[in-house]
Amino acid sequence: MRNTQATKLLFEQSKPGCRGVRLPECDVPERPIDELLPSGAIAEAPPPLPELSEPDVVRHFVNLSTLNMSVDTHFYPLGSCTMKYNPKRNERLSSLPGMVDLHPYQPQQTVQGTLELLWRSQEMLAEIAGLPAVSLQPAAGAHGEMTALLVAAAYFRDRGEKRSVVLIPDGAHGTNPASATMAGMKTVPVRSTNDGYVDLDDLAAKLNDRTAVLMITNPNTLGIFEEKIAEITQIVHAAGGLVYLDGANMNAIMGVTRPGDFGADLMHYNPHKTFGSPHGGGGPGAGPIAVAEHLAPFLPTPIVVKDGDCYRLDYDRPNSIGRVRSFFGTVGVLVRMYCYILTHGGDGLRHVSENAVLCANYLLARVRHFLPVPHGKRCMHEFVASAAKLKADKDISAMDIAKRLLDHGFHAPTVYFPLIVREALMIEPTETESKATLDAFAEALFRVTEESAELLHDAPHTTAVSRPEEVAAARNPILRWTP
């Protein structure tokens, strides 16, 4: 079904005089607007809004929504993004009137329930991290990265140390160097070995008295657990630096190991990846951070504290870096996270990670026979296949495979990331998929690799839009509608 009428732009569908609602004749005397408002407050012309009937608007948005692929409609193995199914129960709980009808300026004694929920969230995240102090304020994972780096900078400033270099392995998420730069630090890449691990020799060579932080992702973006993580954190500490754990891949290790136990000093969580809060579309996100005891004084203000049976916001934190977000963070997202963690409990979270790793290894075992996986026979929660040989032999690229999978009813894996694998296809099934779904995906992926290059180059064939011109869109983006 390609309904091109309703999915045209609202501006293109506009008909002068069309209205969703017709108001009755005005029965109070009208007065000219310039008598009611100062001249500076009156626009020269009314805004050029599209004029449509209510059914036109409803059909427009409902039809657009059916063109989308989502985890509620399709298997979505988008590596690094952990597109697990989010239980609808948590949406319902976070929408309870007691949650959504609060005002952030309410007196604290009237919001004790929410403060308790936030305090318990801090405690649970500290336990899962193995790091004792938590801030719930950051509004997204990358915001958490930047906040943690500001905490690290404040720590070194307090000690009178001039350390401003952040070391980042070359397989890292692009947010790592971006966050470090935003935090006013200088980034230096660390190489990976051919096996996909951090190159310890290169790391050792780059550590010095300017090193502030090593940002490491574990398991890394190849889906491999850094086996020498204890040695890595030890040599960074010996050089006087801190270790930051990019918590994007926490879904692989919950209840099995803890960042604090393997030597990390700071980390962030992505509740939308790990704890069932919405992936975009749900408004702002959350990126809580957890830090070691010696960094706790520098966390953003306020923190929720418990005094006897009461909960309150602690603003008396003289070494804090200050606020990084209005009020207490994105509470609605944190409520979903809290419900998710409580639903599973400690053992349940461990099962989540075990099943995420099991699903990924099952898929890996099925896929590597027809699509090489350069780094290892086993993986954690995701793995990175390479279409480099298909590209050389048959002119079929990772992008062609990704596009064609849409025709087979599957969302594409992440492609061309991490950059250290040629023609990368990064596949993360998550724990919420059945064996039947994994089998169907592996079979579709195999069929795609057997199809002709001509068919693939023009794929997808069944979507409303086939291939946008990515180069033209990047060079000459059209960002607003013009008549």
Add this chain to the structure above:
Amino acid sequence: MTPEQLLYTKSHEWAYVQDDPSGAKIATVGLSAFALELLTDLVYVDLPEVGRRVSAGEPLGEIESVKAVSDLYSPVDGEVVEVNTALADNLAGLADDPYDAGWFVKIRIADESLLAGLLDYAAYQKQCAEEEH
């Protein structure tokens, strides 16, 4: 220029070194055909201003493709004396001519001894072959 005449960095920049009339050594710098193929379709390049001081191994600009943004690293220490301003409008043609029209900047070399740290064509070919594996 032919690829065999050039020196290379491990990060895939090439340098062609010649004397200018005053006797100063000038390095013309670009990006290898191997790297350009990996980057695929280019959308944007950010090059330094004339007069900017650059250091070997430090970023001197950025190149963006539909896949990723990558730093361009200077192969030498020195000062930028000329920038290929025509490049930005001709990125689609860069991969077809990476060694002539595709140069990025010319740098007056401050320390010739650092040239010894660059790879010759054979060593660079070997590195590319290893990355292919």
